[in-house]
Amino acid sequence: xxxxxxxxxxxxxxxxxxxxxxxxxxxxxxxxxxxxxxxxxxxxxxxxxxxxxxxxxxxxxxxxxxxxxxxxxxxxxxxxxxxxxxxxxxxxxxxxxxxxxxxxxxxxxxxxxxxxxxxxxxxxxxxxxxxxxxxxxxxxxxxxxxxxxxxxxxxxxxxxxxxxxxxxxxxxxxxxxxxxxxxxxxxxxxxxxxxxxxxxxxxxxxxxxxxxxxxxxxxxxxxxxxxxxxxxxxxxxxxxxxxxxxxxxxxxxxxxxxxxxxxxxxxxxxxxxxxxxxxxxxxxxxxxxxxxxxxxxxxxxxxxxxxxxxxxxxxxxxxxxxxxxxxxxxxxxxxxxxxxxxxxxxxxxxxxxxxxxxxxxxxxxxxxxxx
Amino acid sequence: xxxxxxxxxxxxxxxxxxxxxxxxxxxxxxxxxxxxxxxxxxxxxxxxxxxxxxxxxxxxxxxxxxxxxxxxxxxxxxxxxxxxxxxxxxxxxxxxxxxxxxxxxxxxxxxxxxxxxxxxxxxxxxxxxxxxxxxxxxxxxxxxxxxxxxxxxxxxxxxxxxxxxxxxxxxxxxxxxxxxxxxxxx
Amino acid sequence: xxxxxxxxxxxxxxxxxxxxxxxxxxxxxxxxxxxxxxxxxxxxxxxxxxxxxxxxxxxxxxxxxxxxxxxxxxxxxxxxxxxxxxxxxxxxxxxxxxxxxxxxxxxxxxxxxxxxxxxxxxxxxxxxxxxxxxxxxxxxxxxxxxxxxxxxxxxxxxxxxxxxxxxxxxxxxxxxxxxxxxxxxxxxxxxxxxxxxxxxxxxxxxxxxxxxxxxxxxxxxxxxxxxxxxxxxxxxxxxxxxxxxxxxxxxxxxxxxxxxxxxxxxxxxxxxxxxxxxxxxxxxxxxxxxxxxxxxxxxxxxxxxxxxxxxxxxxxxxxxxxxxxxxxxxxxxxxxxxxxxxxxxxxxxxxxxxxxx
Numbered sequence: 001x002x003x004x005x006x007x008x009x010x011x012x013x014x015x016x017x018x019x020x021x022x023x024x025x026x027x028x029x030x031x032x033x034x035x036x037x038x039x040x041x042x043x044x045x046x047x048x049x050x051x052x053x054x055x056x057x058x059x060x061x062x063x064x065x066x067x068x069x070x071x072x073x074x075x076x077x078x079x080x081x082x083x084x085x086x087x088x089x090x091x092x093x094x095x096x097x098x099x100x101x102x103x104x105x106x107x108x109x110x111x112x113x114x115x116x117x118x119x120x121x122x123x124x125x126x127x128x129x130x131x132x133x134x135x136x137x138x139x140x141x142x143x144x145x146x147x148x149x150x151x152x153x154x155x156x157x158x159x160x161x162x163x164x165x166x167x168x169x170x171x172x173x174x175x176x177x178x179x180x181x182x183x184x185x186x187x188x189x190x191x192x193x194x195x196x197x198x199x200x201x202x203x204x205x206x207x208x209x210x211x212x213x214x215x216x217x218x219x220x221x222x223x224x225x226x227x228x229x230x231x232x233x234x235x236x237x238x239x240x241x242x243x244x245x246x247x248x249x250x251x252x253x254x255x256x257x258x259x260x261x262x263x264x265x266x267x268x269x270x271x272x273x274x275x276x277x278x279x280x281x282x283x284x285x286x287x288x289x290x291x292x293x294x295x296x297x298x299x300x301x302x303x304x305x306x307x308x309x310x311x312x313x314x315x316x317x318x319x320x321x322x323x324x325x326x327x328x329x330x331x332x333x334x335x336x337x338x339x340x341x342x343x344x345x346x347x348x349x350x351x352x353x354x355x356x357x358x359x360x361x362x363x364x365x366x367x368x369x370x371x
Numbered sequence: 372x373x374x375x376x377x378x379x380x381x382x383x384x385x386x387x388x389x390x391x392x393x394x395x396x397x398x399x400x401x402x403x404x405x406x407x408x409x410x411x412x413x414x415x416x417x418x419x420x421x422x423x424x425x426x427x428x429x430x431x432x433x434x435x436x437x438x439x440x441x442x443x444x445x446x447x448x449x450x451x452x453x454x455x456x457x458x459x460x461x462x463x464x465x466x467x468x469x470x471x472x473x474x475x476x477x478x479x480x481x482x483x484x485x486x487x488x489x490x491x492x493x494x495x496x497x498x499x500x501x502x503x504x505x506x507x508x509x510x511x512x513x514x515x516x517x518x519x520x521x522x523x524x525x526x527x528x529x530x531x532x533x534x535x536x537x538x539x540x541x542x543x544x545x546x547x548x549x550x551x552x553x554x555x556x557x
Numbered sequence: 558x559x560x561x562x563x564x565x566x567x568x569x570x571x572x573x574x575x576x577x578x579x580x581x582x583x584x585x586x587x588x589x590x591x592x593x594x595x596x597x598x599x600x601x602x603x604x605x606x607x608x609x610x611x612x613x614x615x616x617x618x619x620x621x622x623x624x625x626x627x628x629x630x631x632x633x634x635x636x637x638x639x640x641x642x643x644x645x646x647x648x649x650x651x652x653x654x655x656x657x658x659x660x661x662x663x664x665x666x667x668x669x670x671x672x673x674x675x676x677x678x679x680x681x682x683x684x685x686x687x688x689x690x691x692x693x694x695x696x697x698x699x700x701x702x703x704x705x706x707x708x709x710x711x712x713x714x715x716x717x718x719x720x721x722x723x724x725x726x727x728x729x730x731x732x733x734x735x736x737x738x739x740x741x742x743x744x745x746x747x748x749x750x751x752x753x754x755x756x757x758x759x760x761x762x763x764x765x766x767x768x769x770x771x772x773x774x775x776x777x778x779x780x781x782x783x784x785x786x787x788x789x790x791x792x793x794x795x796x797x798x799x800x801x802x803x804x805x806x807x808x809x810x811x812x813x814x815x816x817x818x819x820x821x822x823x824x825x826x827x828x829x830x831x832x833x834x835x836x837x838x839x840x841x842x843x844x845x846x847x848x849x850x851x852x853x854x855x856x857x858x859x860x861x862x863x864x865x866x867x868x869x870x871x872x873x874x875x876x877x878x879x880x881x882x883x884x885x886x887x888x889x890x891x892x893x894x895x896x897x898x899x900x901x902x903x904x905x906x907x908x909x910x911x912x913x914x
């Protein structure tokens with residue numbers, strides 16, 4: 001006679017060490033096995049989109065910083081590109097190069113957090129601190145440029161707030177030289193560790209077609225084997241002037257689109273970002289960075305949607321302008337939000353420990369999920 | 372069977388490589404600093420606590436309008452003729468008494484948007500970052516150098532002046548009217 | 558021996574046994590836990606390019622004392638839905654289980670809490686109490702996370718007893734005694750007489766034994782690591798999954814007791830490995846007391862050697878903890894049942910054949 005069993009509901013979060021913020025996952029468990037995962041979001045909702053309607057266009061920039069607080073530069077970048085398209089504004093080339101350098105540095109910083117916290121999720125604390133140590137170096141570069149370490153308000157409509165400080169390019173080059181061996185060290189310590197591979201390979205497999213159907217973007221989509229990067233496929237700014245590859249998941253340790261692939265794609269992307277920064281430093285022209293900043297941002301009536309490749313995926317801004325100083329409506333297509341939707345599909349049949357691994361490999365930022 | 376031993380070999384070799392990495396780091400000098408004893412060298416663009424140099428402020432209200440969180444509150448009173456408020460360092464003549472310049476630093480989110488529009492560069496961000504308080508009210512910074520009485524006095528002066536001006540105007544008007552009336556009568 | 562000494566001093570066997578039972582607690586376990594907690598923090602800090610505690614005392618050496626003072630002052634929170642009696646007994650049981658192990662561990666040739674002939678057997682039996690304590694803590698907390706942690710822990714401890722026992726049996730086949738004092742004395746001489754180098758065996762048998770002894774040592778080290786719930790086997794605490802596992806709900810001194818038990822356990826299992834494979838309290842190079850003609854110095858030296866060897870293994874445990882990620886429950890079981898137990902069995906068989914030579 002079979003024993004009578006029942007499902008257990010486990011409330012993972014909103015206060016939990018590894019939900020990366022205030023995400024609440026309602027787990028239906030059969031012993032330690034997952035029957036169903038229901039994500040509950042909204043604990044960090046700050047009405048960004050509604051709030052923006054009461055702000056002037058330049059005033060919104062600090063608020064975009066606070067959406068994805070690990071990739072502030074890129075949020076500004078996307079927003080600014082959108083408003084410039086709405087205004088029909090041409091920006092000086094030096095500004096574009098500065099933006100690309102900042103954006104790619106931010107991508108490395110963001111991936112470092114993703115990889116480090118992923119290590120901590122799997123149980124290895126040391127890689128986490130190593131990643132943060134290197135991220136601090138990037139933040140110091142940002143600090144000397146913009147004055148802030150996390151929420152920069154540096155990329156402005158039509159330009160950047162200030163020109164690069166004189167030491168910046170030299171220090172960035174030094175950082176690249178410093179950082180390349182650190183990637184190898186991280187690989188030695190964590191990536192190719194047998195326990196880590198056991199924990200992540202063949203876990204949470206996301207096939208390509210499912211990824212496309214769910215609208216997954218960014219490293220997660222690329223890990224599923226789809227070569228799709230907006231920097232190349234729908235190019236913006238000056239990305240077409242650089243030579244870089246788009247790493248995709250190959251299923252080296254298990255199946256294409258598993259957690260390990262998602263992790264490793266980020267490591268490869270960091271290397272590509274370093275390559276882009278190197279080229280940008282060598283090519284950056286001189287010029288004035290504030291000349292194109294408009295005194296009053298008053299776009300014509302109309303609407304625009306622009307998407308950029310945020311460290312987490314496709315970050316899209318949809319802005320409706322009614323010809324006043326304030327936007328009539330702003331909608332953000334947040335990559336974390338869309339990527340998170342697939343979690344219940346990924347977790348089925350896995351164990352509790354795998355939910356943490358899968359959640360970490362999605363790399364969500366709750367500030368962006370809830371906005 | 373081959374996979375079995377390969378797994379064992381991989382486990383031991385990768386664990387050994389990882390342990391070598393951590394062992395090397397045992398002898399790497401720490402990257403952290405002992406914060407309150409050792410303070411980091413901050414770059415010159417550091418964006419921390421706001422400061423207003425009231426000698427240069429002309430009370431134009433541009434910073435308050437630029438602020439996305441409305442943490443700056445400014446009230447001004449026009450000076451009366453005969454009062455000389457002096458000039459700012461970049462040669463602008465001051466015409467307003469600033470009777471209220473409050474920055475609620477608890478609301479401030481350090482975006483620096485207020486700094487750029489300032490015509491006299493009198494509001495700027497400093498590198499002071501240690502200013503916690505036990506009372507939230509203490510975080511509302513008052514930058515006006517005038518005493519409470521002086522502020523009231525300035526306001527009263529202005530009101531008096533305006534009243535006098537109004538009275539004068541009225542008197543003039545009356546005089547005019549009476550003139551007109553007398554002219555009409557003629 | 559110490560027990561006779563106290564019997565003479567106090568004139569009663571009961572008080573003497575109480576004193577000699579408490580002696581390792583106050584002279585060894587508590588100071589060791591204090592130092593080990595600090596050591597763990599310092600090791601982890603330096604591995605991670607940090608400095609660790611630096612405020613209390615020189616380089617933070619008094620940090621653990623300060624922490625304990627804080628924990629004593631903390632409110633002892635017992636939630637309404639906790640099963641109060643079990644909740645209160647659990648930490649005591651866990652600590653009792655790990656402390657009782659020290660009774661049979663020979664620290665020096667002249668001090669052993671209880672020199673029983675079934676020493677090894679007693680240690681393996683008594684450490685099973687820890688499982689009950691952990692299960693109790695997990696159940697009585699009335700919290701799903703603690704329950705999951707406790708279930709994992711129980712499964713883990715019971716499974717990993719088997720490879721440990723297999724290796725113990727391997728040693729027994731060579732030595733033929735369960736008395737830890739005798740077991741240690743059998744390895745006397747210089748370090749090549751340690752069990753890891755084949756013990757007192759000579760000639761071809763010794764050379765043949767060495768690789769299998771090393772395999773046995775690795776297996777028992779891994780399985781004892783799992784028995785004390787250290788990374789990579791800390792799934793019962795699993796900070797990133799189960800918040801803090803079975804002691805999530807504990808605060809204040811009760812939490813401190815769990816903590817103390819963990820560190821006491823770490824030393825206990827290291828001590829067992831040391832006694833079985835590394836000559837226990839024996840010096841690898843001879844004694845200063847012999848050369849100087851001071852016989853009383855020998856036990857002191859032995860205690861130092863024993864502590865040194867034990868702490869060395871504790872340090873390796875810490876080093877591993879700050880290097881490795883955590884395994885999953887099923888993988889943990891797979892390692893035990895698919896790798897350690899077969900290897901231990903084959904090892905047992907081969908060592909048995911070698912001893913026949």
